[in-house]
Amino acid sequence: MTPPGKTPPGTPRTEAARLLREAERQTTPIEPLSTTLPGLDLADAYAVQQDNITRRLATGATVIGHKVGLTSAAMQQLFGVHEPDFGHLLDDMVHRDGGTVRAARYCAPRVEPEICFRLARPLHGPGVTTEDVLAATEAVAPALEIVDSRIRDWRITLVDTVADNASSAGLVCGSWTPMEYAPDLAAVTVDLYVNGDHMVSGSGKEVLGHPAAAVAWLANTLAAFGTGLDAGHVILPGAMTTAPFVGAGQKTEARFGALGSVSVSFV
Numbered sequence: 001m002t003p004p005g006k007t008p009p010g011t012p013r014t015e016a017a018r019l020l021r022e023a024e025r026q027t028t029p030i031e032p033l034s035t036t037l038p039g040l041d042l043a044d045a046y047a048v049q050q051d052n053i054t055r056r057l058a059t060g061a062t063v064i065g066h067k068v069g070l071t072s073a074a075m076q077q078l079f080g081v082h083e084p085d086f087g088h089l090l091d092d093m094v095h096r097d098g099g100t101v102r103a104a105r106y107c108a109p110r111v112e113p114e115i116c117f118r119l120a121r122p123l124h125g126p127g128v129t130t131e132d133v134l135a136a137t138e139a140v141a142p143a144l145e146i147v148d149s150r151i152r153d154w155r156i157t158l159v160d161t162v163a164d165n166a167s168s169a170g171l172v173c174g175s176w177t178p179m180e181y182a183p184d185l186a187a188v189t190v191d192l193y194v195n196g197d198h199m200v201s202g203s204g205k206e207v208l209g210h211p212a213a214a215v216a217w218l219a220n221t222l223a224a225f226g227t228g229l230d231a232g233h234v235i236l237p238g239a240m241t242t243a244p245f246v247g248a249g250q251k252t253e254a255r256f257g258a259l260g261s262v263s264v265s266f267v
Contacts, residue, residue: 012037013044016163017051023150029107030150034157045162046225053088053165064234065089066222067145068214069166070158071238072206075112078242081158084208086218087166089234095146095172095264103248103266106148106169111246111264112239113190113254115204115211116143116173119235124228125220133212133219139176140185142256144264145236146170147243171236174262183258186210190240193253202241211237 016033023030033040040048057063070076071084095101103109120138148169151160161167186205191198208214214237219229229235246252246266253263 012039013047013051016040016044016048020048020150020164021052021055023107027105027107029152032151032155032157032160033163034159040159040163042159042162045159048163049087049165053090056090056092061090061092063088064091064094065236066218066229066233067166067168067236068218068238069147069161069168071208071214071217072202072240074202074206074242075239079154079156079161081161083158084214084217084238085158085162085166086221087162087168089168089171089236093168093170095170097172097174097262097264099172100265100267101146101170103246106146107150108154109146109148109169109246109266110243111192111252112145112147112243113192113202113241113256114143114145114207114236114239115185115188115256115259116141116171117211117215117235117237118176119229119231119233122228122231123215123219125223128216128219130210130212130216133215134179137179137212139178140182140259141176142174142190142254142259142262143236144172144252144254144262145239146172146264171234172262172264173234174256174260177259185212188259189257191255192241192244193255194244194246194250196251199244200241202239204240206240207238214238
C-alpha cells in the first residue's frame with residue numbers, strides 16, 4: 001500500500017474530500033466517488049480520509065483510536081470487497097451506553113456489534129502479531145459501531161468507503177473488562193436485537209479468525225503510513241455480524257455473554 005502524500009489543491013482528491021464533507025454536513029448522500037471520480041485509487045482514498053480528519057482536528061476534535069472494517073466474510077460479501085480497511089475514531093463520535101442518538105444526523109445508519117480494545121501500550125508494525133496485541137491490551141468492552149455512508153444507497157467500493165473514513169460515524173462502549181479476566185475473544189458470541197427482536201448472531205472468530213488479528217493487521221498496515229497505535233487508544237476490530245439498518249424509534253442492543261451488553265436508542 002502506498003502512503004498518501006499531501007493533497008494538492010484542485011485535484012480529484014480535493015474534490016472527493018469536499019464532496020464527502022458536504023454530504024456529511026447536509027446529511028445528503030452523493031453518488032459513488034468511484035463513478036464520479038473514476039481515477040481515484042486506494043492511496044488517493046486514504047489521502048482523502050486523512051484530509052477530512054485533519055480538518056476535523058483543526059476544529060477541536062481529538063483522535064481516540066481507529067476502526068478496522070470489512071474483516072468478516074459477511075461484511076465483505078455484503079459490500080463486494082475482499083480486504084479490510086481502516087478509519088479514525090474521534091472523541092466527538094462517542095455516545096453513552098444506554099443513551100440516545102439523533103437518527104437525523106446520519107444519512108443511512110447501520111449498527112455493528114464489535115469487541116472494543118483499549119491499549120495499555122503502543123503497537124507499531126511491521127511484525128505485530130495477535131499475541132503482541134493481547135499482551136498490549138489493557139481491557140476489552142462490548143461495543144456498537146454506528147456506521148453510515150455518505151455514498152448514496154451504500155453503493156460503495158473499497159475506494160468509496162476508505163475515503164469516507166471507512167464508513168465510521170459513531171461508537172458506543174459498554175463496561176470494560178480487564179484482559180486478565182476476559183474470556184477467549186474468538187469464542188465470544190453476540191446476539192443483536194432491535195426493539196427487542198433478535199436480528200442476527202455472530203462470534204469473535206468471524207473477525208479474521210480472532211479480533212486481535214484485526215488489531216495486528218491495523219498496526220502493521222499503519223506502519224506503511226509512518227504511524228502506529230498509541231497507548232490509551234481504543235480499537236474497533238470489525239463487525240461480528242452483518243450490519244442492519246436502524247432509524248428513529250429503534251433501540252439496538254448487543255448481548256455478548258460474559259462480556260456484557262451495550263445499547264443505544266435512535267430518536
